[in-house]
Amino acid sequence: xxxxxxxxxxxxxxxxxxxxxxxxxxxxxxxxxxxxxxxxxxxxxxxxxxxxxxxxxxxxxxxxxxxxxxxxxxxxxxxxxxxxxxxxxxxxxxxxxxxxxxxxxxxxxxxxxxxxxx
Numbered sequence: 763x764x765x766x767x768x769x770x771x772x773x774x775x776x777x778x779x780x781x782x783x784x785x786x787x788x789x790x791x792x793x794x795x796x797x798x799x800x801x802x803x804x805x806x807x808x809x810x811x812x813x814x815x816x817x818x819x820x821x822x823x824x825x826x827x828x829x830x831x832x833x834x835x836x837x838x839x840x841x842x843x844x845x846x847x848x849x850x851x852x853x854x855x856x857x858x859x860x861x862x863x864x865x866x867x868x869x870x871x872x873x874x875x876x877x878x879x880x
Contacts, residue, residue, distance in 0.1 A: 780835060781808035782860035786821050788868040794820040807860075811835055819866065826870035833864055 784793055789803035795817055800807055807817070815835045822828035 778810045779808055780810075780859040781806055782833070783807075783863045784819065785863065785865045786868045787866065788821070788823065788870065791821040791823055791868045794822070809835075819864075821866060821868040823868075823870055825873060827873055829866070829868050831864075831866050833860065835860055 783804060783806050784795070784800070785804040786793060791803065792799060793801050793803075793805050795807045797818070797820070809815075809817075811817075813835055817833055817835075819831040819833065820828050821831070
């Protein structure tokens, strides 16, 4: 019984991860999630945060104003965590996932050099 419980717990914990592909409309835009650089143009973001966690996205290029977006981990239900939550309460913390892909618009708005010099 103890072995089965440990195996189930390991299965549920490993299923806690969720990933999403983040795409910028500008292929040269640098992508930051929660202030961490993850790629240029498009990148995969993955974490083990609990349901309803918020993430900030920043798109930017040299000489351009950054653009900010956000997404939450409440976009798709996670069947494994729901079933696991019925057996063991802890997986209910990961009852949702990110949707597979997030697409964000990014149009370069030049930084006014006169304002940045003041």
